[in-house]
Amino acid sequence: MTALLSGTQAVRTSGTLVLLGAVLSGPAAMLVVTQVSPQPAWTGVSAFADNYHPVQVLPYVLGYILLAGFVFFSASCHALAPASLRMRTSAALVFTGIYAALIFTNYTIQLGFIPRVLTDRPAYLSVLTMANPASFAWFLEMFGYAAMGVATWLVAPAFGGSRRADVIRYLLIANGVLSIVGAACTALFDRWVFSAAGLVSFAGWNLLVAVCFLLVAMTDGGGLDGPPKVTARGA
Numbered sequence: 001m002t003a004l005l006s007g008t009q010a011v012r013t014s015g016t017l018v019l020l021g022a023v024l025s026g027p028a029a030m031l032v033v034t035q036v037s038p039q040p041a042w043t044g045v046s047a048f049a050d051n052y053h054p055v056q057v058l059p060y061v062l063g064y065i066l067l068a069g070f071v072f073f074s075a076s077c078h079a080l081a082p083a084s085l086r087m088r089t090s091a092a093l094v095f096t097g098i099y100a101a102l103i104f105t106n107y108t109i110q111l112g113f114i115p116r117v118l119t120d121r122p123a124y125l126s127v128l129t130m131a132n133p134a135s136f137a138w139f140l141e142m143f144g145y146a147a148m149g150v151a152t153w154l155v156a157p158a159f160g161g162s163r164r165a166d167v168i169r170y171l172l173i174a175n176g177v178l179s180i181v182g183a184a185c186t187a188l189f190d191r192w193v194f195s196a197a198g199l200v201s202f203a204g205w206n207l208l209v210a211v212c213f214l215l216v217a218m219t220d221g222g223g224l225d226g227p228p229k230v231t232a233r234g235a
Contacts, residue, residue, distance in 0.1 A: 008080060011222025014072035018213040021066025026206045029059040042132045045125045049118055056131075057115070060107040067103050069213070070148055071096055077155040080224055085158050092154040095147045102144030106130075106137050133194035142186040142193065145205075149179025158224055164215055165223035171212035178205055 037053030074096040078089035109128055117125070130137045153176030159169040182201055185192045192198045216222050 008221040008224055010072065010076040011080065011224060012217050012219070014069050014076050015213040015216030015222060017065060017069030018073060019069075019210055019217055021062065021064075021069050022206055022209045022213070025059050025062035025066050026202075029062050032058055039131045042134075045121050045123060048125065048129060048131050049121050052115075052118055054115070057111045060111045063103070063107050067100055067107075070151075071100055073213075073216075074151050074155065076222070077158055077224075081155075081158050085155075088154045088157065092151040095151040095154070099144045099148035099151065102140045102147065106140040106144065109137065133191040138186060138193050142183045146179045146183035149176040152176050160223075160225035162219070162223070164219050165225065168212060168215050168219065168223040171208060171215070175205070175208055175212065178208065 033056055036055045037051070039051050039056060040047065042048070074089075074092050078086070078093050081089040110130060114125060114129055126132050127136045129135055130141065152172040156169045156172035156176075159165045159172065178201070182198075182205070185198070185201070189195070193202075
């Protein structure tokens with residue numbers, strides 16, 4: 001494991017984690033939930049509790065893979081960045097930390113807290129469950145991924161030197177734009193996440209992330225531009 005997480009191989013390993021997390025927690029998990037026990041359109045806490053099934057937490061369980069992949073990706077990019085990009089990659093680490101804190105909190109609520117209190121059907125569940133498109137949980141989710149989008153935008157200049165690496169750079173920037181727009185639309189338009197535009201945006205984001213990090217995983221050096229610069233003090 002140490003060998004897999006050292007040098008530029010760390011970037012490729014993190015790319016694999018992000019790819020797996022995006023595919024498994026998104027399309028794959030949603031397909032399983034839809035086939036086994038889907039939630040109907042939101043009408044209230046009682047209907048949510050009546051239709052709740054443990055399989056509905058599957059996207060959040062698998063979402064931790066995506067979270068871990070993004071954290072390792074940012075950390076790897078910072079560790080290998082030349083001095084000229086260290087300010088950008090340092091800022092990316094901060095935004096990744098914001099992302100990880102918001103998403104970890106949200107998934108812990110969905111996976112741990114909600115099933116624990118569901119039998120009492122408290123009214124406040126309406127602002128915590130992601131089954132409700134107007135809930136606070138969706139703001140945690142969308143603004144968390146906006147923070148991660150800023151992080152990928154910041155590290156994007158580190159990628160280049162080949163046609164494939166250039167595509168990675170453009171996709172990392174596009175992820176930043178799409179994630180920030182998604183958060184803004186969530187704030188501006190009521191229940192936007194479950195609207196036709198919101199669902200199209202979600203599908204587009206999943207495709208973008210899957211393609212981007214597939215390229216990261218299969219490209220020499222992860223697509224980073226040139227060999228890592230190492231000083232005597234490892235700065």
